[in-house]
Amino acid sequence: MINSLLLFNFRNFSKKQFKFSPEISVIIAPNASGKTNILEAIYLTSTGKSFKAFKENEMIKEGEDLARIDSKTTNVDLEVLISKIEFRKRLRVNGVNKRLVDFSGNFKAVLFGPWDLDLVTHQPSLRRNFLDMVLSQVDREYRRCLLSYEKGVRNRNKLLFRIREEGVSPSQLLFWNQLLIKNGDFLTKKREEFIEYANNYIPLDGQVFSLEYDKSVISEARLETYKNQEIAACTTLVGPHRDDFKFVKDGKDLSIFGSRGEQRMGVLWIKLCELSYVKSMTFQNPTLLLDDIFSELDSAHRELVMKNSSGLQVIITTSEPHYVPEFKGVEKIELGG
16 A cells, blocks of 8 residues: 655645555545646556656646656555656666566556546547556566557557558568567457456446457468558557457447446446456555546445445545545545645
């Protein structure tokens, strides 16, 4: 669990320290006062990545060149430095520089925010990102393969462009094809394992949900089949970066046939499943981060979330303090407007 967090020139905070309860901490503040920024910083020290920044420099306070996030957890001290001068991010564990693959997962956190309610209905990239975030938390080899695969796709796409525009020999694709197949097969296998776990997860409020994996298989044969189209488009058209999955209830696609209420229940089910999966795979209790989610859920489902997070450290943000009295033993952190 996380004990304390120090922010230096991060987002709207010049210098601010937070201490968290081992049970429930509630951050209370008006909208646009930085509540989500605190959870972003915590999640950054868990995964090495932001869940909201398009460019990492966005996280540096306006007018400053460097941001630093320090978190003290039960087991390790974690530090993230973001510099406009170096154009890079430094990740440290107990003061020692680490690569992303070795930094991520030292501290486990599961995040649930209002944007997750779009998982059922919005673009496939959201669902792929969800799978990657879950699996990267629990599996170092998945993190390594994902980074290698993503770099391979970028380099292969550049080569496809050179083949089309400069007449470079297509035989140069062989190296990148083999790299993508090797790493892509591993990603697909692990995604299948998580989806199988989800499909055996308990029903929620008597409603049975499941996931159907629409995988984009990568193989020499498929790459050969799509080669001319890929050269024309300068884009790799097959592989896990094209994967998707859909939420299913009573045999029907929830994005098409589900009510808004059923879709929200489906998302709540998969987030609770994620929480269970991280615990079962790591034998560690993750910290649960709830970003203003109680305003999106009714009282019964707020209780359901808290019931399923019993025994975990929970950090909640809200702009509506009347939700807070529903829970006992709460430590409140109040921010100004």
